[in-house]
Amino acid sequence: MSSEDVAQARERVIESMEQSAEVYGLSRSAGRIYGVLYFAEEPLSIPTLVEATGYAKSTVSNVTRKLSRLGLIHRRSSDGGGRRVRFEAEREVWFIIQDVFQQYIDREIQASLRTLQRAEGQLPAEGRSHEAERIQDLRDTYEDLQEIVALTSGLSVSELREALEAYE
Amino acid sequence: MSSEDVAQARERVIESMEQSAEVYGLSRSAGRIYGVLYFAEEPLSIPTLVEATGYAKSTVSNVTRKLSRLGLIHRRSSDGGGRRVRFEAEREVWFIIQDVFQQYIDREIQASLRTLQRAEGQLPAEGRSHEAERIQDLRDTYEDLQEIVALTSGLSVSELREALEAYE
DNA sequence: TCGTTTGTTCGAGATGAACCGAACAAAGTG
DNA sequence: CACTTTGTTCGGTTCATCTCGAACAAACGA
Structure with a gap:
């Protein structure tokens, strides 16, 4: 059968x-x-x-x-x-993944960025401690991530694939 | 202090x-x-x-x-x-995210693809049921995803950002 | 060799999530 | 107005996970 x-x-x-x-x-x-x-x-x-x-x-x-x-x-x-x-x-699985990214990862990124910025504001300006460098490294990466999420959020799965294949 | x-x-x-x-x-x-x-x-x-x-x-x-x-x-x-x-x-947070993608998401994608291919093989060839179409839609998306993960796995966070910004 | 330090493994208690059944509210149908 | 159907909310049970302390194994030092 x-x-x-x-x-x-x-x-x-x-x-x-x-x-x-x-x-x-x-x-x-x-x-x-x-x-x-x-x-x-x-x-x-x-x-x-x-x-x-x-x-x-x-x-x-x-x-x-x-x-x-x-x-x-x-x-x-x-x-x-x-x-x-x-x-x-919703049968467009790509939409789902984008939404999950938007709602989970992006919120997480923003919360972390807020904490990092507050921590940086609290640090003494002159000392330039190694903690300050570590925190700034984190902030740089998270800002890149935020930008990447923003850039991909408008793309379809084939557009994203195309963008990546064009970069070689 | x-x-x-x-x-x-x-x-x-x-x-x-x-x-x-x-x-x-x-x-x-x-x-x-x-x-x-x-x-x-x-x-x-x-x-x-x-x-x-x-x-x-x-x-x-x-x-x-x-x-x-x-x-x-x-x-x-x-x-x-x-x-x-x-x-x-490991202080390169981007490496961590890539690893997590490799180990979690990519494994998940491959497991799903295996299941989908097996399911497609089981379907009658002539009937072309609407289930067959749905399954094929899923497989297409997952193959795109697999390709995207593969393409991003070698890129640094700034390269990825560059690739996305170049595509506009 | 014996004691000390380090690291792993085991069983137990606590916490939280998934799921169920029952009770409840709302709205249609005779 | 009863009665049924649908959907939500609540309390309870079960089960997995986190964490701890204790017991244990391995290696170092006196």
């Missing part, structure tokens, strides 16, 4: 997404729910997801909210006129 | 590293131990780190091993002739 093959292939990919979710700091349930939505042909409601994944209703509710906030899935409310909330996967 | 200011600034930066460590999937102790080593003027032994951080010897032992494996710090054994193991921080 080829439909069984299709189902098995689909299941394997979803299992791989469960694994990937852990690497990206998400739960396994988040990976599975995203996977089911990724292959779905239409937006799915929470009861449908409960049946498709086997997770409890509360788990699906919490995970879908988290995934929505991160931009991995989208709420399609007031679709068929019902009050049912339906979810659709 | 300006030396107190220096110590306080150093402490703030180390606290920021504790925070960052959590974002990168490491423990707070890992952030602090790396921070102490980052500001140290010479490689430090485990007892010294115990005194400087307040963590137990076993914790320092486990964390230094993990940080060494990840490439964030380096073992400097047989340095002064003694059998003391001494650790030195």
